[in-house]
Amino acid sequence: MCESAVAESGFDVIVVGAGAAGMMCAAQAGQRGRRVLVIDHAQKLGEKIRISGGGRCNFTNRRVGPENYLSRNPHFARSALARYATADFIELVDRHGIAYHERNLGQLFCDDSAQQIIDMLRAECEDGRVRFAMPLGIDAIARTDDAINRFAVHTARGTFSCHSLVIATGGLSIPKIGATPFGYRIAEQFGLPMVAPRPALVPLTLPPETLQRFAPFAGSSLEIEAWCNGARFREAALITHRGLSGPVVLQVSSYWQAQAYGGEEWAPVSFNLLPGVDAHAWLTQHAGDRALLANLLAERLPRRFAHAWCALHGWERPMNQFRMPELKAIAEALSDWQIVPSGTQGYAKAEVTLGGVDTHALSSKTMEAAACKGLYFVGEVMDITGHLGGYNFQWAWSSGHAAGQFV
Numbered sequence: 001m002c003e004s005a006v007a008e009s010g011f012d013v014i015v016v017g018a019g020a021a022g023m024m025c026a027a028q029a030g031q032r033g034r035r036v037l038v039i040d041h042a043q044k045l046g047e048k049i050r051i052s053g054g055g056r057c058n059f060t061n062r063r064v065g066p067e068n069y070l071s072r073n074p075h076f077a078r079s080a081l082a083r084y085a086t087a088d089f090i091e092l093v094d095r096h097g098i099a100y101h102e103r104n105l106g107q108l109f110c111d112d113s114a115q116q117i118i119d120m121l122r123a124e125c126e127d128g129r130v131r132f133a134m135p136l137g138i139d140a141i142a143r144t145d146d147a148i149n150r151f152a153v154h155t156a157r158g159t160f161s162c163h164s165l166v167i168a169t170g171g172l173s174i175p176k177i178g179a180t181p182f183g184y185r186i187a188e189q190f191g192l193p194m195v196a197p198r199p200a201l202v203p204l205t206l207p208p209e210t211l212q213r214f215a216p217f218a219g220s221s222l223e224i225e226a227w228c229n230g231a232r233f234r235e236a237a238l239i240t241h242r243g244l245s246g247p248v249v250l251q252v253s254s255y256w257q258a259q260a261y262g263g264e265e266w267a268p269v270s271f272n273l274l275p276g277v278d279a280h281a282w283l284t285q286h287a288g289d290r291a292l293l294a295n296l297l298a299e300r301l302p303r304r305f306a307h308a309w310c311a312l313h314g315w316e317r318p319m320n321q322f323r324m325p326e327l328k329a330i331a332e333a334l335s336d337w338q339i340v341p342s343g344t345q346g347y348a349k350a351e352v353t354l355g356g357v358d359t360h361a362l363s364s365k366t367m368e369a370a371a372c373k374g375l376y377f378v379g380e381v382m383d384i385t386g387h388l389g390g391y392n393f394q395w396a397w398s399s400g401h402a403a404g405q406f407v
Ligand code: FDA
Pocket: 016, 017, 018, 019, 020, 021, 022, 039, 040, 041, 042, 045, 046, 047, 048, 049, 051, 052, 053, 054, 057, 058, 059, 060, 136, 137, 138, 168, 169, 170, 171, 173, 174, 177, 178, 179, 180, 181, 182, 350, 351, 352, 378, 379, 380, 381, 389, 390, 391, 392, 393, 394, 396
């Protein structure tokens, strides 16, 4: 579908990156009558959309607000999210006849396939007569002295010029499908500040002595509460061969990584293994039992997990052999089990990148760089990182839409 040769060389707008934010921005600008070219080094449009949400794309969330995002500049997202909200994207999805359903916590997924979202964005781009040049890498970008054609984009297929240049190259997660630090390099080239990128929404690895106990039953999952650096989530956790994953762990991983925003370095992550249960009262009720503590815990936790957790703490005795102060300590450990992860599984497994182009240098209305007229950043390349649950796509739609009105 993508043109192999673009005859013209001068455009009103060049968008680099044919992902979620880039296509939304290109479609909007094209539909306003701007001549738009999208350049991407990948073979196919929207590869991350295709693999998202287990192939069904969790394309937005019913309840989206700035509190669902991490950023060094937490209010930045508010304006764009308000101007192009969940309801606007749902209206677009409805207009294209895409069936969807709601899962827990307001998450909206396609009934059939994420490909429908890609096809929808492509159709919107076609409506705006957007041209595509891909696969095509970019050799260099230069600012010119020309007031109309402000940027020269040098590629193996020649030089394209444009009045507005939109960088929509995303973050660093999943390098094998085309993620690169291109956007960060362009920000640096034009003197924009960066917030150091880190993998986020990412599985956590455990120190060897903890991992040894739990790795043998990788695959067990449990509903727990987790918190770190001021944020708290309650969802499922999954034990893996390398540590911990599952929605609650991915959510809290972003906050564990949030030292970039002044959080505590190597802060522990806390887990409440019995959310909604008064652990101390429950243990006290069973204080005289002859059952092992692990067997009691197995009433509410996976059996093998309960045994390993008791072994890790040296609590492998029957209930009636624990004194009251010990039961208090056990209850505290159950409701605030602290682990300092040894690290994360990195960009190969991360859903998103925390950090990016510092939004203090951008307009929250247009996404344009204050210090470089005509240069815009949209989507994940910026220092705006959503929670798990459709929030990252909503940011791609909202920021792409915002810039699309001004480029
Ligand atoms: P995106 O990464 O989509 O697009 C960037 C584009 O730039 C790509 O097409 C890439 O090829 C191109 N590019 C990069 N470097 C380039 C270069 N040097 N030259 C030319 N082109 C270049 N979010 C959500 O809300 N719901 C979900 O269900 C999921 N699920 C999910 C699953 C998995 C496995 C991952 C990895 C991520 C998610 N996400 C998600 C996150 C979501 O996919 C992500 O936040 C958005 O795709 C970001 O959109 P962007 O357009 O900013 O970047």
